[in-house]
Amino acid sequence: MSAATVPQGTGGRQAYQGSSDWQNALANALEAAERFGFEVIPLSVRKLPAIRSPHHEDAPGTPKCHGECGQLGHGIHDASNAPDRIRAMFDAARHAAGYGIACGRPPHHLVGLDLDRKNGVDGVWELRKLAAKHGISVPRTVVIRTPSGGFHAWWTGPAEVKVPNRAGHVAPGVDVRGAGGYLVGPGSRGTSGVYALASDPDEVTVQPIPAQLLCLLTAGKARPARPAFPDGAAQRVGGGRSLVGLVRCVLDAPEGQRNNRLFWAACKAFEHAAAGRLQADAAAAALTQAAAVVGLPDNEAAATIESARGEVLGAAT
Incomplete structure (x- = not known):
């Protein structure tokens, strides 16, 4: 060094x-x-x-x-x-x-x-x-x-x-x-x-x-088991496979990429919402739940999702 x-x-x-x-x-x-x-x-x-x-x-x-x-x-x-x-x-x-x-x-x-x-x-x-x-x-x-x-x-x-x-x-x-x-x-x-x-x-x-x-x-550190994402939670929001895929994108995010993945997924979700394919608030709730599963702090996840909402929906209004 x-x-x-x-x-x-x-x-x-x-x-x-x-x-x-x-x-x-x-x-x-x-x-x-x-x-x-x-x-x-x-x-x-x-x-x-x-x-x-x-x-x-x-x-x-x-x-x-x-x-x-x-x-x-x-x-x-x-x-x-x-x-x-x-x-x-x-x-x-x-x-x-x-x-x-x-x-x-x-x-x-x-x-x-x-x-x-x-x-x-x-x-x-x-x-x-x-x-x-x-x-x-x-x-x-x-x-x-x-x-x-x-x-x-x-x-x-x-x-x-x-x-x-x-x-x-x-x-x-x-x-x-x-x-x-x-x-x-x-x-x-x-x-x-x-x-x-x-x-x-x-x-x-x-x-x-x-x-x-x-x-x-x-040094290695044992990671606590992640709580399971409720079965069918994304499907119940509506939006079909698109939202399920976005939720999975967040759930599969490696450490160090969780916030970036969440922002990308939220932007895509709000684009679908703008096109009438799903409900924005419900999609945000599903992504918030996914963010909690991967260990993102609630306030950080909320700020990221709101930033994505403003980026997509704010610009369209």
Whole structure:
């Protein structure tokens, strides 16, 4: 593992005067890629990949494409540090308000800790307790302040270790961003504000992750059995196989993709509702129940579904 210096201007200290969020995001993404080799993608204001999948109309169960088709819209699989590729992605996503930095990729193999401070849980304090309990010395590293009051701590990891994406695995309020995940780059705008560099501007180096902490992030953990989704629940809502398939899409979501899957499924459900093929509220209830089964917090699931409702039905009214 090696340390990685982060540019002070990578969105963390200043905006480009007279520029749009899109222009700022593109400029910061290019700086992160060109100067430090980070692989990036454009993000929407909801912190989701900004390019719509070319396979969004594929039926659930269709073999996944990770970019083999040659088109854009495959989320983190599109991430690149090639300037021409980055510009092409942002040209295809003129509504982008931020950029994501791929974790687990060379040369830095980034690992991120998302330290939430909400709902009575303080991820920063929980990480300190965890470090004290295991005698882990945590060096200063790059820290990004999130608009909600939390923080993202960045680390470099070893090439030979694949760090999984996990929520609350090591401690309450501490989520892990590893291989297949991404960190929201400083300067990105979310629905609640801008992500900003919180580290000392003179100490903006991503440090190697402590070995003991890495062990905790990658250790196995027995997962509680999921409660069963009630038989026939989706069918009773109406919408036939379409809604059943959307519910199944959420139920089959791997950890780290649950919220993205829920948003996609909700958008499709509301599109069906707009066409009169099912009832919007009933479909939302079925998807909410599916989200609970896979372990998404109620407030997070509700926010995601309402965001999808506004995206589809709000725009049509």
